Amino acid sequence: MKRPLRTLTCAAALGATSLGVPAFAADHHGHQSHQPDEAYAALIDRERNEIGHARFQQGPTGVLITIQLDTTNEGATGWHGVHLHQIGDCSNDDFTSSGGHINPSERSHGLLNPEGPDNADLPNIYVHEDGALRAQIFTDRVSLHGENDAPALLDENGSALVIHDNQDDHSSQPIGGAGARHVCGVIEAAQ
Ligand SMILES: [Cu+2]
Structure with missing residues (x-):
């Protein structure tokens, strides 16, 4: 039809x-007239400056995430853990309002963990010396609206993309030693 x-x-x-x-x-x-197959997150740092954005595109088997940010924080150079957190709320100072990892599968944290990965896990991303980050990441362990029975980023309480201070070792619990939350973005359906 x-x-x-x-x-x-x-x-x-x-x-x-x-x-x-x-x-x-x-x-x-x-x-x-259809459900949007894209979502968007404005990325803010702890001083609440908007320093970049992320785009989420639903594909046939998963979500392609494109991240672009530019920071003036010189200490940010290097690898950083990035995860998908449970709640679309970046309102408090340390971004703990975004909750823990999306993980209905209840697997352990870590892309290299034999008991993992959890639904929120993603590869590390790199901030260059000039403060620029450009990355594309693909994951089939979440979806935008529940496609392929993967947990939905755009569920009732939303979700957030969080970039941590340190790199993720992809195995230790609960978040691979990634440290405090440096950047947060509420994931919202594209208009
Ligand atoms: Cu995290």
């Missing part, structure tokens, strides 16, 4: 074009 419907939508869009309405607007409007 879906394909004939889609063809009809395209025909409608073409018809709109001939009436002077931009096809892009018609197509964009049609897309908005």
Whole structure:
């Protein structure tokens, strides 16, 4: 049933074009009637400066996360653990308001842990000497809305992307020695 419907939508869009309405607007409007397959997080540091953002794109088997940030904190150079935390709340000073790791699987923390990984675990990311970080990370242990039965980032209480002070050793408990929370971003459905 879906394909004939889609063809009809395209025909409608073409018809709109001939009436002077931009096809892009018609197509964009049609897309908005579905659940968004993207999410977005503004990333803030502990001084509550917005220093970057993360984009979350649902793919057929998991979520592609693109992180871009620029920090003026010289001590930030190096590797940092990054995780997906349970609650979409970065409101308190140390970002503990974002809760613990998303982990309904109840596996241990760590990509290299024989009892792991937990649902929140991701590879480390690197902040360069000039304060720039650009990274793409893929995970199939979460989803945006529950796709593939993976826990949903956009559930009732939301979730947060958290970047820690130190690198994650990917095996020790509970968070691989990654230390305090340095950056936090509430994950929200893209508009
Ligand atoms: Cu964490």
